[in-house]
Every structure is written in C-alpha cells, then in structure tokens.
Amino acid sequence: MPSALLTDLYELNMAASYLRRGMDQEATFSLFVRRLPPGRGFLVAAGLEPCLGFLEGFRFEEDELTYLGGHLGFSDDTLRAFRDLRFEGDVWAVPEGRIVLANEPLLEITAPIAVAQLVETYLLNVITFQTTIASKAARCRIAANGRDLVDFAFRRTQGVDAAMAVARATAMVGFTATSNVEAARRFDLRVAGTMAHSYVESFPSEKEAFAAFATDFPTRTTFLVDTYDTLNGVRTAIEVIRELGLSDHLGIRLDSGDLDALARGAREILDEAGMPHVRIFASGGLDELDVDRLVRAGAPIDAFGVGTRVGVSADAPYVDSVYKLVEYDGRPVLKLSASKATAPGRKQVFRGSDGDTVALRDEPVPDGHEPLLVPVMRGGHRTGPHRTLETARHLFETDLAHLPEGARRLPDPQPPRARFSETLDTLAGTVRAEMLLRAGVL
Amino acid sequence: MPSALLTDLYELNMAASYLRRGMDQEATFSLFVRRLPPGRGFLVAAGLEPCLGFLEGFRFEEDELTYLGGHLGFSDDTLRAFRDLRFEGDVWAVPEGRIVLANEPLLEITAPIAVAQLVETYLLNVITFQTTIASKAARCRIAANGRDLVDFAFRRTQGVDAAMAVARATAMVGFTATSNVEAARRFDLRVAGTMAHSYVESFPSEKEAFAAFATDFPTRTTFLVDTYDTLNGVRTAIEVIRELGLSDHLGIRLDSGDLDALARGAREILDEAGMPHVRIFASGGLDELDVDRLVRAGAPIDAFGVGTRVGVSADAPYVDSVYKLVEYDGRPVLKLSASKATAPGRKQVFRGSDGDTVALRDEPVPDGHEPLLVPVMRGGHRTGPHRTLETARHLFETDLAHLPEGARRLPDPQPPRARFSETLDTLAGTVRAEMLLRAGVL
Numbered sequence: 001m002p003s004a005l006l007t008d009l010y011e012l013n014m015a016a017s018y019l020r021r022g023m024d025q026e027a028t029f030s031l032f033v034r035r036l037p038p039g040r041g042f043l044v045a046a047g048l049e050p051c052l053g054f055l056e057g058f059r060f061e062e063d064e065l066t067y068l069g070g071h072l073g074f075s076d077d078t079l080r081a082f083r084d085l086r087f088e089g090d091v092w093a094v095p096e097g098r099i100v101l102a103n104e105p106l107l108e109i110t111a112p113i114a115v116a117q118l119v120e121t122y123l124l125n126v127i128t129f130q131t132t133i134a135s136k137a138a139r140c141r142i143a144a145n146g147r148d149l150v151d152f153a154f155r156r157t158q159g160v161d162a163a164m165a166v167a168r169a170t171a172m173v174g175f176t177a178t179s180n181v182e183a184a185r186r187f188d189l190r191v192a193g194t195m196a197h198s199y200v201e202s203f204p205s206e207k208e209a210f211a212a213f214a215t216d217f218p219t220r221t222t223f224l225v226d227t228y229d230t231l232n233g234v235r236t237a238i239e240v241i242r243e244l245g246l247s248d249h250l251g252i253r254l255d256s257g258d259l260d261a262l263a264r265g266a267r268e269i270l271d272e273a274g275m276p277h278v279r280i281f282a283s284g285g286l287d288e289l290d291v292d293r294l295v296r297a298g299a300p301i302d303a304f305g306v307g308t309r310v311g312v313s314a315d316a317p318y319v320d321s322v323y324k325l326v327e328y329d330g331r332p333v334l335k336l337s338a339s340k341a342t343a344p345g346r347k348q349v350f351r352g353s354d355g356d357t358v359a360l361r362d363e364p365v366p367d368g369h370e371p372l373l374v375p376v377m378r379g380g381h382r383t384g385p386h387r388t389l390e391t392a393r394h395l396f397e398t399d400l401a402h403l404p405e406g407a408r409r410l411p412d413p414q415p416p417r418a419r420f421s422e423t424l425d426t427l428a429g430t431v432r433a434e435m436l437l438r439a440g441v442l
Numbered sequence: 443m444p445s446a447l448l449t450d451l452y453e454l455n456m457a458a459s460y461l462r463r464g465m466d467q468e469a470t471f472s473l474f475v476r477r478l479p480p481g482r483g484f485l486v487a488a489g490l491e492p493c494l495g496f497l498e499g500f501r502f503e504e505d506e507l508t509y510l511g512g513h514l515g516f517s518d519d520t521l522r523a524f525r526d527l528r529f530e531g532d533v534w535a536v537p538e539g540r541i542v543l544a545n546e547p548l549l550e551i552t553a554p555i556a557v558a559q560l561v562e563t564y565l566l567n568v569i570t571f572q573t574t575i576a577s578k579a580a581r582c583r584i585a586a587n588g589r590d591l592v593d594f595a596f597r598r599t600q601g602v603d604a605a606m607a608v609a610r611a612t613a614m615v616g617f618t619a620t621s622n623v624e625a626a627r628r629f630d631l632r633v634a635g636t637m638a639h640s641y642v643e644s645f646p647s648e649k650e651a652f653a654a655f656a657t658d659f660p661t662r663t664t665f666l667v668d669t670y671d672t673l674n675g676v677r678t679a680i681e682v683i684r685e686l687g688l689s690d691h692l693g694i695r696l697d698s699g700d701l702d703a704l705a706r707g708a709r710e711i712l713d714e715a716g717m718p719h720v721r722i723f724a725s726g727g728l729d730e731l732d733v734d735r736l737v738r739a740g741a742p743i744d745a746f747g748v749g750t751r752v753g754v755s756a757d758a759p760y761v762d763s764v765y766k767l768v769e770y771d772g773r774p775v776l777k778l779s780a781s782k783a784t785a786p787g788r789k790q791v792f793r794g795s796d797g798d799t800v801a802l803r804d805e806p807v808p809d810g811h812e813p814l815l816v817p818v819m820r821g822g823h824r825t826g827p828h829r830t831l832e833t834a835r836h837l838f839e840t841d842l843a844h845l846p847e848g849a850r851r852l853p854d855p856q857p858p859r860a861r862f863s864e865t866l867d868t869l870a871g872t873v874r875a876e877m878l879l880r881a882g883v884l
Contacts, residue, residue, distance in 0.1 A: 010638055029640070067627050117640065120638075121596050124597040128598050155450070155570070158599070160603065179451050181448075181449055184451075185447060193455055194455065197777055202767065202770050216458065216462055227777070312760050317754040317759040318750050324640070333644075335639055438646070
C-alpha cells in the first residue's frame with residue numbers, strides 16, 4: 001500500500017494548518033493539462049486505477065507519524081488529526097484509455113480541503129507520467145498502421161517501476177506485447193523476446209548460436225541477424241531453419257543499420273528461399289516518426305520493437321499538468337496570474353461531433369453529446385468494479401477512430417482545442433472580478 | 443526485495459539456453475555510456491547501491507517459477523536450474539558520486555554467463571536513470587554557484603519511485619533539501635516546503651492566509667507572495683512578520699513572472715523594511731540554464747527550487763548506456779557493427795592530470811594516476827560496508843573541483859574524451875581481426 005508520506009512537505013504544512021483551524025470545508029481540485037507539448041495532437045488518459053487504489057488505502061501509519069513528529073516537528077495535536085485522516089471524498093474522472101485535450105479535467109476530487117490537498121502530489125505524479133507515456137505510445141500506434149508493436153523500453157525507463165507503467169500504458173493503446181516479464185505477469189500481457197548480440201558472440205559461430213537457440217525454442221525463434229553482417233545472418237538463419245525443419249512462429253530481427261534497405265534485402269532472400277512466412281522484426285532506437293517513415297516507404301517490416309524513446313517520451317518527457325483548487329466551501333475559485341489563469345467550478349466535458357466543450361458539471365448534456373467525466377468514487381469508495389485494461393483499450397480504439405486528422409498527424413500535429421461553455425465563461429468572468437476586488441487590485 | 447522477473451524475456455531465453463547447454467563459463471559484461479547527450483559535459487555515476495542490493499538478493503521465488511513454467515512454457519529442467527541460480531560473481535564499479543565520461547565503464551560484472559545475462563535489464567535501468575538525473579542535477583549545482591538548491595520534482599517525475607531516486611541523486615550532488623517527505627525519511631535528507639496558491643486562496647484574504655500559516659509555523663515560514671500581485675504580497679508578508687513579531691528562518695517565495703525583476707523589487711522592499719534576513723526563494727519551471735542566467739545577472743535570490751525539468755532530465759531524459767559482453771571464457775570479445783563498435787576485455791580507467799585513460803584492468807597504474815573502478819563485490823558478497831550518500835557527496839565535490847572548464851560549461855559544454863591505452867588499442871585490433879575472420883568477412 002503506498003505510504004501517505006508520498007507527498008511534498010508543503011501539503012503536510014497546509015493540511016496541518018487547515019486541521020488546526022477546523023477548516024474542514026469541502027474543496028474541489030481539478031487535475032488537467034494546461035497545454036500540450038509540441039509534437040502532441042492529443043492525450044490519452046492513464047493512471048487513474050493506481051490513484052483510486054491510493055485513495056482507498058490512504059492513511060498514516062504509526063511509524064510515519066513518529067517520523068513527522070520526531071523529525072519534522074509536527075505537534076501532537078496535528079499527529080492525532082493526521083492519524084484519523086481517511087479519504088472519504090468523491091472523484092469524477094475521465095476513464096483510462098480515452099483521448100483528451102488541453103484544459104479538460106482528467107480528474108476532479110471533492111473532499112475536506114486537508115485530505116484533498118495531501119493527495120495532490122501522488123495523483124499529479126501518477127496521472128502526469130502515465131498520460132505522458134500513453135500519449136506518446138498512441139502515436140506509435142498511428143504510425144505502425146496495423147503492424148505489431150512491442151514495448152522494449154524496460155532497460156532505459158526512468159526506474160524499474162516506470163517500466164511497469166510503460167508496459168501497461170503501451171498495452172492500453174494497442175501494443176501487442178512487452179519484453180518486460182514482471183509487467184507481463186502483473187498485468188497479464190503477452191511477452192516477447194529473442195536473443196541479444198552477446199548470445200551470438202558467446203558461441204564459436206553465428207550458425208552455432210542460431211542452431212542452439214532454435215533447438216531450445218523450436219516453436220518461437222526469432223534470429224537476431226545483425227551481429228556480424230546482416231544479410232549473411234539472414235542466409236545463416238535460412239540454413240538453420242532448413243536443417244532443423246522449423247516451421248512455426250519464425251522471424252528475423254534487424255537491430256541496426258538502414259532498416260528499410262535491410263528489410264527489403266532480407267525479405268527478398270527469405271522469399272527466394274520459399275520462406276514468406278518468416279516475419280521481419282525491426283528495432284534499434286526507433287520512435288513513432290521512424291516507424292512512420294518506414295511504413296510509408298513500404299519497408300516490408302511486420303513488427304516494430306520500440307524502446308527508450310517511447311518509454312521516457314523522449315521528445316516530451318512530461319506534460320504541463322496541474323492540480324488546481326476550483327471550488328472551496330461552495331464558492332468557485334480560480335488562479336489569477338495572467339499566464340496561468342484557470343477556470344473556476346466543478347466541471348464536465350461534453351464531446352460532440354463538433355468537438356469538445358468544457359462546461360460546469362451541472363450543465364445539461366447538450367443533445368448528441370457525451371460527458372467524458374464519470375463518477376468513479378463516492379464517499380471514498382469506488383462506484384463500481386475495477387476497470388480492466390481491456391476496457392481502457394476498447395475506449396482508446398473507439399476514440400482513436402473518431403480523432404480528427406490534424407490531431408492524428410505525426411509530424412506537426414494540430415491539437416483540437418476544447419471551447420468553454422457560455423455558462424463557464426460567464427462564471428469565470430464574475431469570479432475573476434470578485435477575486436481582483438478581494439485582492440485590492442480592482 | 444526486487445524480483446528476478448525484473449528482466450526482459452530475451453534474458454530468460456538466453457539464460458535457459460546457456461544452462462541447458464552447460465555453458466557455465468565466466469562472462470564479463472561492461473556497462474558504459476557510448477556517448478554523452480548534447481548539453482552534457484560529464485556524467486555523475488549513480489545507482490550502484492540499489493544494484494548491489496539486487497545482486498545480493500537475486501533469486502527466483504516459487505510463484506515466479508510457476509509463472510515461467512505455466513505461462514511462458516519454460517521446461518521443468520530450466521525451472522530447476524533457475525531455482526538454484528544465485529549471483530556469486532564479482533563486480534568492479536565506479537563509486538557513486540564520481541564524475542565519469544563516455545566509454546568509461548561504470549560497472550563490470552564477471553559471473554557465469556546465464557546469471558550475468560539475467561541481471562542486465564535491472565542494472566542498465568537503474569544505473570542509466572540515476573546517472574542521467576545526477577548528471578543533470580550536477581549542472582544545477584554549477585549554475586547555482588553556492589546558492590541553495592531544493593528538489594521540487596516529486597509531482598512530475600516518471601512515477602513515484604523515480605521521485606525517490608531523484609531526491610537521492612540530487613542530494614548526492616549537493617542539493618540542500620527535497621520537498622519529498624518519503625524520500626527524506628528513507629534517505630535521511632533535509633526536507634523543505636511552504637504553502638501552495640490554493641492555501642492562500644482558501645482564506646478570505648492573502649493577509650489572513652499569511653497570518654494563519656505564520657501562526658502555525660512561526661519558526662519556519664516562507665510566504666508564497668505571487669497568488670495575486672507579487673510585490674503587494676511582499677508588503678503583506680512584511681506586515682504579518684511585524685504584527686506577529688517573527689524573526690527566525692523567514693523567507694518569501696516567487697513562483698511566476700520575471701524572477702530577476704521581482705527578486706530585485708522584493709529585496710528592495712524587504713531591505714527598506716529593515717528585513718535583510720528574510721530570504722528570497724525562487725521556483726517555477728526552472729532548469730540549470732535559467733538558474734545560471736539569474737545568478738549571472740545578479741538576481742538577489744538565495745535559494746532555487748528546481749522541479750520537473752531536472753527530475754526528468756527534460757533535455758536529455760536518458761543516456762546512451764549499454765551492457766556489452768567484453769570477455770567470455772577467458773577470451774576477449776567485442777561487437778563488430780561499425781556504428782556500435784566496443785572495446786574488448788576487463789577494463790580500468792586511470793585518471794591523471796592529463797585526463798582519463800581507459801585501459802585493461804591488469805595494466806599497471808601509471809604514476810600519478812588514480813584507478814576509478816574499485817572491487818565492490820567478490821563471490822556475490824560486498825567487499826565492504828554499504829557506501830553512504832555522504833561518501834558519494836564527498837567524492838562528487840572532489841571531482842567537481844577538478845573538472846575541466848569545458849566540461850563545466852552550461853550552454854555548449856565540451857565533454858573531455860577518455861583515450862584508450864596502447865595495450866587496449868592493440869587488443870581491440872587483434873580481436874576485431876579474429877572476429878571478422880570467424881564471421882567469414884575477412
């Protein structure tokens with residue numbers, strides 16, 4: 001169970017102050033992305049499931065309270081108040097797998113302000129990261145245009161836990177397998193993998209290496225052919241396939257060089273050898289733009305392994321996510337700073353054929369529109385069973401099929417913009433004026 | 443204890459094949475970074491301690507073996523062999539905190555090839571990530587030029603565990619505190635934090651918010667002054683400091699706008715109010731280049747909070763690390779691919795006043811040179827006690843003091859290049875020729 005100390009000190013300071021002052025009014029915080037990074041036309045919501053688990057189990061353990069008292073100087077009164085804290089609030093959220101845009105709440109939480117504040121760091125961290133990766137991986141899906149994709153990122157993700165989230169997020173957007181064994185076990189994913197160059201090198205010859213591997217895994221052999229000379233490697237693989245009489249699930253893997261030219265060369269050699277069923281697998285520092293170029297060029301590649309650059313979302317390793325107070329004690333609030341203005345109140349997003357509208361939560365659903373946020377927790381309990389990865393994958397496929405062309409574009413995407421409803425616009429103006437007055441600026 | 447399934451499927455395939463064939467000869471793998479990303483003049487070694495813990499505890503648990511047999515089809519013989527596997531090899535490594543360059547081994551592992559192969563994914567992941575972050579954060583240290591730095595990255599690191607590693611890596615290179623409470627507890631770090639804009643907004647006025655916070659934390663108050671109007675906020679903080687008679691550990695925090703101009707304005711107002719002891723803290727999307735500009739411009743900022751862009755190393759979120767077989771069964775090996783050539787054999791790095799030399803491990807230490815790699819495990823056991831973060835910090839400070847000017851440069855750094863010793867060069871040539879012969883290319 002994640003610890004309640006998975007938070008920034010200032011959250012604890014603020015919570016302590018609120019509790020000491022009896023400020024137990026309800027606050028609503030909205031978690032959203034202010035703007036998309038360059039190179040992104042849309043986002044894919046991810047990370048909700050672990051957040052709900054965190055909220056359900058939220059509590060301070062005795063050793064944690066001891067640390068807060070002994071090392072950080074929190075008072076006994078505060079520690080007593082912390083000891084009793086649970087998350088008993090409401091959560092509305094966009095289900096995992098759905099496509100969202102800038103300024104659309106991914107999650108809104110309503111709870112007494114102390115606890116709503118304490119969970120900020122964890123929620124922001126998990127949703128920001130997993131949404132970042134799902135969004136990057138979704139672009140690979142578009143690029144691959146029906147070809148298989150395998151998550152190869154484990155060795156270079158930002159930590160071991162990050163690799164688990166990457167395997168899950170890539171599966172959510174339709175990757176067919178992962179190389180990550182623990183993630184496959186944890187999330188019930190298909191796992192894929194062959195051999196490394198070191199395997200080939202540890203035998204006296206490439207052919208002996210290939211024959212050994214194929215003997216040991218006769219029903220799932222993919223030959224890594226580029227340790228010495230790639231097209232020679234293909235011919236060696238063909239010899240071994242013939243000599244051992246292999247027929248099932250065969251492939252060769254290209255991991256370096258000009259993948260387009262090598263794939264064409266390899267395909268030709270394989271076809272001439274009467275082996276059209278031997279698949280060509282390509283990997284080696286690929287991202288979605290590389291995959292897109294190879295697919296558009298017509299390179300005869302059946303499956304792509306994508307690793308590091310997707311697993312860390314190398315061109316945009318984070319999104320500009322925030323967790324903003326939008327209502328306190330029944331009163332809508334917003335942040336005034338010119339460059340970081342936010343909209344007040346509890347929200348909903350209506351999706352229609354004319355695009356998305358961010359509105360207040362209690363506005364009526366316009367005809368032909370669908371609300372994106374659904375209640376996922378009430379009074380600290382989930383409103384329904386855990387949503388499966390399969391459900392998320394299905395939601396993603398449906399949303400992807402309806403995504404506008406500009407958003408799908410891989411180089412220079414044009415993200416659609418959600419508009420604000422008139423009611424929300426009006427409220428924002430009123431609240432802004434009130435707050436400026438209060439701040440003595442007007 | 444980390445699971446032995448924290449690995450890629452291909453490692454298990456290869457290990458199973460080696461074990462089945464009785465290939466239990468010793469292999470040496472070398473983990474190093476092939477080239478530095480643009481914007482890096484040096485790297486800081488980090489991640490070794492968790493890797494040693496992983497190696498010490500390496501074993502397959504019964505439920506893991508059940509998964510490998512039932513879901514992935516590994517044979518009973520293989521499962522029996524996996525059950526007995528332990529890491530009983532030797533490890534040489536560069537201690538955490540030391541500055542290293544491209545092509546210098548961070549770690550070399552010698553063990554029977556199956557187990558040496560199985561641990562690749564974990565070692566690469568952890569060392570790549572932690573070295574990436576320590577190297578980015580070290581640039582902040584140079585930029586801050588003696589001013590305090592606080593790790594604010596938790597909310598946007600790539601997962602919660604990544605935040606722990608970021609707190610540790612930033613402390614290693616001299617950050618004075620972290621906002622991450624769990625990391626502070628785990629690694630015994632100083633923790634820092636104030637209030638958020640939402641705190642200010644949840645009171646009827648900024649002044650009431652400031653007074654409440656200062657009443658609750660009279661000995662450690664930093665006022666967040668930019669919720670409404672920054673310089674007005676500074677004046678409000680001054681009023682509250684006077685009215686409550688505060689004197690200790692006071693500060694104001696600027697989190698938006700033109701930090702240079704606002705810091706000067708705030709400093710002037712504070713000094714005129716007779717409060718030169720109130721510190722100015724700046725944050726808000728900063729990286730080392732921003733900090734450098736502010737420090738060089740003479741902005742009167744005492745401490746910087748740096749977050750996301752350091753916590754994900756936004757401009758270079760990974761380094762080009764590899765784990766290469768360099769010796770097998772007493773025979774030096776290398777990878778042939780033109781663009782990815784590696785050097786054979788167990789290595790050492792000699793550091794002298796004329797720079798670094800990558801040599802074979804058994805070459806004599808040249809006069810006046812220091813070897814960077816030290817033995818850290820023998821026969822699967824640590825050679826000494828756990829190295830502390832304090833030791834790593836000390837090593838970093840010493841190496842930083844000797845870092846060449848070009849490597850320290852923040853925009854456009856010039857990374858020094860390690861040369862290869864004559865003996866290593868000669869061996870590389872010989873092995874290359876032998877392998878080309880073997881591959882039938884010569």
